[in-house]
Amino acid sequence: MRIPGEFEEFSYILGDLDSVEVTGSLYKCFKCGKEDLSDEIVEQIKEVTLDDVAAGVCGTEDETRIYFVCDKCKRKEEMRKMRRARRMRRGRRRSRR
């Protein structure tokens, strides 16, 4: 693969991205543990954590626990819910007859 000249110039930025990835791995999907969470979710986690720190419950049992999953798992979860809802609708219709 040919690497465009621009990348050489910006290699220091790419280097920074590498280190960002290492710290970013703190925020993996809670379900599969493989996929990174979206920036939006990471921001939410940070906000919640800051709230916990402010409330002095961080690291205690009162700590806010939110189940964050990656887009892939979220889609899977939604598909399952949709299938379940469809099954329930069918079941209700059948039981009425």
Ligand SMILES: [Zn+2]
């Ligand atoms: Zn996941």
